[in-house]
Amino acid sequence: MSTDRGGVAGFRLTGRTWADDLGVWSSAVAADGRPGSALRFDPRLVADPAARERLVAAVLADRRLAQSGMTGLVPVADLITARDEVWLITSTPAGPTVGDLLSPGSPGSPRPDAGSAATVLVETAQALLAVHASGLAHGELHPGTVVIAPDGSALLAERGLADALFGRPPAPERDVVAWASLARGLAATWASADRGAAELLERAAATASIRGLAPARDALLAGRDVLPSGFTTRDRLVETLHRWPAHEAPAPGGYPAPARSAPDEGEIVTLLHVPRAGDPRVPGTGERRGSEEVVMRFGPGVPSETTAAQLWRAGRDQQRTEPPSGALGAGVAHHARRGRGRTILASVILALMVVGALALWLFRGPATPLEVTKVDISAPKKTQGCDTTVKITGVLSTNGAGGEVSYQWKRSDRKQPITQTDSVPSGAASHEVSLEWTVKGEGSFKGTATLVLLSPLPEGEKLQDRATFTYKCS
Structure with missing residues (x-):
């Protein structure tokens, strides 16, 4: 098309x-x-x-x-x-x-x-x-x-x-x-x-x-x-x-393309803010009072960038009404002035809150980097039988921050180490890694696995641990 x-x-x-x-x-x-x-x-x-x-x-x-x-x-x-x-x-x-x-x-x-x-x-x-x-x-x-x-x-x-x-x-x-x-x-x-x-x-x-x-x-x-x-x-x-040429394909055969080109902007409602049942609507808008979750309608005149903040501002601006005319009684005019005063005060408070939050964000300390404090490794203590895969388990103790860890597995039966990198989510005090070591054939064998931390590594320190297992097949 x-x-x-x-x-x-x-x-x-x-x-x-x-x-x-x-x-x-x-x-x-x-x-x-x-x-x-x-x-x-x-x-x-x-x-x-x-x-x-x-x-x-x-x-x-x-x-x-x-x-x-x-x-x-x-x-x-x-x-x-x-x-x-x-x-x-x-x-x-x-x-x-x-x-x-x-x-x-x-x-x-x-x-x-x-x-x-x-x-x-x-x-x-x-x-x-x-x-x-x-x-x-x-x-x-x-x-x-x-x-x-x-x-x-x-x-x-x-x-x-x-x-x-x-x-x-x-x-x-x-x-x-x-x-x-x-x-x-x-x-x-x-x-x-x-x-x-x-x-x-x-x-x-x-x-x-x-x-x-x-x-x-x-x-x-x-x-x-x-x-x-x-x-x-x-x-x-x-x-x-x-x-590369532009990618084009016909509409799917399973259901017809819409008869009209696109929905009328005045009919569009965002689904990313869903109202709770029973919240009263603000007249003339798609907003419901009494809930932090709102549905906002937007159409002609709304800014083209449809972020939630811009939609919220558009909906808020549409709620503003003209002040009472001089034909209204003095009591009504007095309440209107009080309402405007409250609005101004609320705007000032909101502005101060925004400035404060921005200052906190600007002067916040750097995010805590991931640190590994200890490396532990364990292997099965029981003698392993014929043609088996031994699972070696390692645990990296961390400070709970997120990041990446790089480490090496060294096996006693080969010269080339196995290097790996994992993503560690924040909030966890440890990260588990594993090595699967397959042994086949007759005879006895004693295997030693060493887990060596590459990064993040405390300056001047070396973190590693080793474990041994026994294989016997006759």
Whole structure:
């Protein structure tokens, strides 16, 4: 499709559309020229009020992730409803996706290479690890939900939306399986011309299936020597984006495209602030008194950036009324003056509160960095039998701050150490790591595993611990 179709929530729909399992995406542009996207959900998926509530919860969870500093998701600007339609608005484009770039391009267009594949896999693994650490999951990871940003970085789109609409609980293990499948697919396509790189991606997929995403990501980083030189700078992905044709697709066959172009702005209501039942409405607005949660209508004249703060200000301004005319009695005029005085006083107090909060924010101390104070390691005390996998467990005691830890496992049967990096969520006083050591064949064997902390390491100190197990098979 290639015709302009009006606007929604301050964004102009530019006419480029593509479909997926959840509905129809449209490219969009904000009034200030910033590009974005709008997803009109399949009406059948949002017909159930419970599904809508779960959808709102998923979007709000994404906003909390963004507020915590996570940058691996396509940012959501708003979730709105108009009549029977529900739209998700993103403040950056939701395309092109990896699925788009896997499709044949124009003759002469550069294809992403093995380095591009590794970039996508490392960044999606890192984003998924952060999502999982928050107790959430993506739920529908595939090439069509991995977006390539203009700078070549990989962002996850539609996080949690499918699970919300279909009523599924978060399942991080399903994300791991999907990531491994993505790695194998990229090994067979973008990395097919480079045998060494393709084998690296295949190993990362196998590692994810057996040990998880963090070791798989580390395996990719450790094997960067076999990747193209532009791997760390995303050069090939950026070049591909500059020359790749616009992605277009027809509306899905399962349900018809809307007869009209876009909902009337005056009918739009944000779903990100849901009122409690029984709260009285403020006449002439969509706001309810007596609740911190509000629904705000917006239409012509509302600023194009549809952040919650701007909508709140717009709704507040619309509530102002003209002062009583001189024809009213003196008593009414007196009460009006008192009301204006209270309004001025409240405005002054609010301004002082804002200034105070800003001062606290500006002069706040730096965030406490992650510190590891102790390393402990344990191995099974019982003698291990024939052809077994021994699990060695290590515990890193921390100060409760969030961050990344790097460490090495050293095994007595090999010279090359195993280096790993984990993300540690804040609030936990310890972080558990593990090593699986497989021993096969007849004979006796005594294995020693050493866990060495690489960072963050107290200056001048060395933190490590070791444990030993016995293997016997006759």
